[in-house]
Amino acid sequence: MIKLIVLDVDGTLTDKARKISLNAIENIRKVISNDILVSLVSGNVIPVMFGLKTYIGINGPVFGENGGIMLNNSEITHFFSKNLPKQFLNEISRTTSAREMFTNQWRETSVAFTMDEEDREAVSKKAVEKGLYIVDSKFAWHIMNRGQNKAFAVEYLKKLYDIDNSNILVIGDSDNDLSMFELNVHRASPSNASSSIRNLSEYVSEYPYGNEIGDIFEHYHLL
Amino acid sequence: MIKLIVLDVDGTLTDKARKISLNAIENIRKVISNDILVSLVSGNVIPVMFGLKTYIGINGPVFGENGGIMLNNSEITHFFSKNLPKQFLNEISRTTSAREMFTNQWRETSVAFTMDEEDREAVSKKAVEKGLYIVDSKFAWHIMNRGQNKAFAVEYLKKLYDIDNSNILVIGDSDNDLSMFELNVHRASPSNASSSIRNLSEYVSEYPYGNEIGDIFEHYHLL
Numbered sequence: 236m237i238k239l240i241v242l243d244v245d246g247t248l249t250d251k252a253r254k255i256s257l258n259a260i261e262n263i264r265k266v267i268s269n270d271i272l273v274s275l276v277s278g279n280v281i282p283v284m285f286g287l288k289t290y291i292g293i294n295g296p297v298f299g300e301n302g303g304i305m306l307n308n309s310e311i312t313h314f315f316s317k318n319l320p321k322q323f324l325n326e327i328s329r330t331t332s333a334r335e336m337f338t339n340q341w342r343e344t345s346v347a348f349t350m351d352e353e354d355r356e357a358v359s360k361k362a363v364e365k366g367l368y369i370v371d372s373k374f375a376w377h378i379m380n381r382g383q384n385k386a387f388a389v390e391y392l393k394k395l396y397d398i399d400n401s402n403i404l405v406i407g408d409s410d411n412d413l414s415m416f417e418l419n420v421h422r423a424s425p426s427n428a429s430s431s432i433r434n435l436s437e438y439v440s441e442y443p444y445g446n447e448i449g450d451i452f453e454h455y456h457l458l
Numbered sequence: 459m460i461k462l463i464v465l466d467v468d469g470t471l472t473d474k475a476r477k478i479s480l481n482a483i484e485n486i487r488k489v490i491s492n493d494i495l496v497s498l499v500s501g502n503v504i505p506v507m508f509g510l511k512t513y514i515g516i517n518g519p520v521f522g523e524n525g526g527i528m529l530n531n532s533e534i535t536h537f538f539s540k541n542l543p544k545q546f547l548n549e550i551s552r553t554t555s556a557r558e559m560f561t562n563q564w565r566e567t568s569v570a571f572t573m574d575e576e577d578r579e580a581v582s583k584k585a586v587e588k589g590l591y592i593v594d595s596k597f598a599w600h601i602m603n604r605g606q607n608k609a610f611a612v613e614y615l616k617k618l619y620d621i622d623n624s625n626i627l628v629i630g631d632s633d634n635d636l637s638m639f640e641l642n643v644h645r646a647s648p649s650n651a652s653s654s655i656r657n658l659s660e661y662v663s664e665y666p667y668g669n670e671i672g673d674i675f676e677h678y679h680l681l
Contacts, residue, residue: 255513257480282505282564290478337532341505
């Protein structure tokens with residue numbers, strides 16, 4: 236029995252241009268009216284998550300920066316610091332194609348950047364040497380602290396609500412969702428999901444970009 | 459012929475709980491696909507407006523803090539400073555029921571607060587003495603700089619796109635929308651609009667809380 240649904244946003248509730256699926260919002264509101272808890276966990280910044288929570292009407296906490304920061308009942312909790320990621324971005328900005336993203340002004344536990352594909356491997360290796368790691372949300376690269384990932388957010392919610400893995404359904408599409416797809420929870424994805432996410436899914440919908448939400452909720456008898 | 463639509467958000471696209479109307483989003487996307495420019499002007503903070511622009515797919519600039527700050531093509535422009543409003547909020551927090559809102563951390567040209575109704579008149583008078591003014595968005599009280607209002611945003615867009623008043627349609631519901639309803643542009647409102655907004659409207663829809671958007675667009679032959 237699913238009591239908590241943890242949703243990625245970009246690519247999972249939205250199309251490639253990041254337009255949100257109205258069908259997804261409609262189905263999310265339906266499961267919330269059925270007293271199921273819904274939480275969003277995204278690479279985006281916390282004020283954007285605050286907006287999504289408000290305007291969709293999400294009933295659970297929302298997490299930004301891939302789990303590094305949480306908004307719950309108008310209170311913000313920082314689980315990590317931005318110091319090391321920021322230092323590392325300054326360093327690679329001088330030596331590679333890495334360029335800061337404009338949303339960094341609202342980031343508090345990580346930084347986001349763009350870079351040319353050819354720099355990926357070297358930057359990734361350097362990050363690990365610094366005790367950091369980089370992850371691709373398909374919409375940006377993110378420099379994260381070790382242990383800062385979406386699985387951290389799911390584990391936090393598990394304790395907060397005192398529920399079991401079998402009561403949790405996670406839905407995501409890309410590599411920054413992998414950590415939560417490695418947990419022993421229910422896992423579903425849209426047809427546009429990356430091959431690694433598809434391989435780890437219990438159920439892959441035939442619908443993409445937010446239109447999978449209703450189909451997945453039906454599959455798990457939540458509507 | 460309408461070329462630019464300027465929309466308020468809370469109470470105009472949303473219900474009282476601030477859940478956004480899916481019907482409103484659908485109709486906004488339709489007029490955008492008909493090559494009409496749409497801009498949002500709200501009392502909310504600019505990262506929340508960035509989120510709304512992204513996830514709805516708004517094609518024009520978006521303004522936060524009642525016109526004090528604009529996001530256009532990933533670039534933020536500040537038209538006013540937060541110094542005086544912040545000083546004034548510190549002062550009235552010591553002597554009245556005024557209490558800071560948690561979204562102030564993302565405000566850059568104004569501050570938002572709550573207060574008991576009995577303090578309204580005294581705080582309003584003091585604000586004017588300081589060269590400021592307070593305005594009610596129904597969702598918060600805002601301390602603004604003189605000249606910082608939604609009409610300022612509409613005038614800015616008029617110049618930016620070199621269009622006439624007769625090409626502009628504004629839609630809003632509450633007293634922080636009044637300044638743009640005093641311009642000689644097309645003006646429409648939902649059935650939940652305040653009486654002052656209704657009195658200044660060219661067209662008042664019979665539908666409330668976002669459901670008026672399609673009706674208003676039809677009234678102006680935009681669909």
